[in-house]
Amino acid sequence: MFNKIAIFGVGLIGGSFSLALKSAGAVGQVAGVGRSPEVLARAKALGIVDRTCANAAEALEDADLVLIAAPVAQTGAILSSIAPHLRPGVVVTDAGSTKSDVVAAARAALGSKIGQFVPGHPIAGREQNGPEAAIADLYAGKKAVLTPLPENFPIDVERVAGAWRRCGAIIHQLSAEDHDRVFAAVSHLPHLLAYALVDDIARKPHADLLFQYAASGFRDFTRIAGSSPEMWRDISLANRPALLSELDAYIARLGEVRERLAAADGAALETVYANAQRARQGWIRTIEAAEQQNRQGGD
């Protein structure tokens, strides 16, 4: 149970965190901070926050937990505004899609108070954004990845984990470096590939003809290219080393597949395709089994 939580960024991610904790009866009061007074007012009208605050000093007064749910590029500035008002015993966490850069920004902003920051990343989202998109069960059955620092006290890590568990999330722990490598491969790279494909097609002189015949396979493949360009620019830059490494590995692999195609080596192509199909089918079976277990367990 938290007395007061301060949330920086009251959109889909921060708003859903608040609604989930309120719905679980796990929080007394929620204070919201944000760049746009208008968005804050909407969050208050929607019952996401109990009060809106003009600055970190006001928001942190009596707060025992702080969540930063703003675009990753803003994390450093927000942490700097928090630092002078961060009393001992208060825990700060975030919801950013990248972690190594957030940790570096947090070390710079918080200095000797770095032990009070427990980095996190809930793996959940929706097509919509903003406070209107926030829902109490966004995190139910989803993963929340924590990447604790050597300076964290276990009790503080557990408090952050406990908050996410009350939201219905399943807690995972990774190092910040592993987190960034993993998400570069399974999330950031696919976004970049989908954006590059649609951009490539849109620039061709016969783009209209091409889009006319694009069908459901193309629609699914490119769904992530409908995501926010600003957000993905920030993520691409924040996770640049890992993303570059994954991209280079993929370009090399694509070059190999290209050579097999150029050589009309049907057997080699089929090996690549069949390996992919088999791996994906195995993965889907694992997901479905886990979903089944979640439904039955309800723990």
Place this chain on the structure above:
Amino acid sequence: MFNKIAIFGVGLIGGSFSLALKSAGAVGQVAGVGRSPEVLARAKALGIVDRTCANAAEALEDADLVLIAAPVAQTGAILSSIAPHLRPGVVVTDAGSTKSDVVAAARAALGSKIGQFVPGHPIAGREQNGPEAAIADLYAGKKAVLTPLPENFPIDVERVAGAWRRCGAIIHQLSAEDHDRVFAAVSHLPHLLAYALVDDIARKPHADLLFQYAASGFRDFTRIAGSSPEMWRDISLANRPALLSELDAYIARLGEVRERLAAADGAALETVYANAQRARQGWIRTIEAAEQQNRQGGD
């Protein structure tokens, strides 16, 4: 109205063609031919075909329309088996995903009878395959692309178009070359990219960790990597020149995006992402408007 239709390949595509025409009361009898007697028997039991035939001679007897709905690599052999039994006035069409190679195979197999072959490609599919997956409304509101030859009589093109219209499809015409360039870009390349990504991830030593954190964006992006490896091997080989050309253009574009990422050029990355998002949103609006119109029109 057709007296008798012969269908080579009674799976999802051929089976749905038969069920749609039967349901429209547009065909007297449907004869099925295929490599597997067991599959043919299932198609008969499901009411997809009225009789099963052991060979082309038997199937073509009294037939006025022939559909080839087998994997594209088999089209040449099937047309060769049909050629000796192809009487004047009978029209042959196909449902292959590639057209230039099919046209070349048809010219070789049919010789002076090439004018009786009207190449086609219905743009429809389901995750499942085989006669059990066939449904009468698979083609309702979907595109059927015809790529007529200079040797075709307009009346024969119209007969094939008429059959697809009775299935509920909307007729488009392209040259075989344009067809193959278009589908290389919006269908064959995305399949190759999705297969290559899943294959790449599956081969990494930490593949299990990666798949554990793959979420809904990855699931949609890679859905097409669940498709039949044999079918996509054949399509890749059949449309090799156009697919290689699209793949090379994409690899070049990806190299440019890589340089922008390496240079941490956020503005340039955002331009690519925003252009892609805008193009995709425009495309989705067009699709949705067309779907709306189809529902209201009911023509």
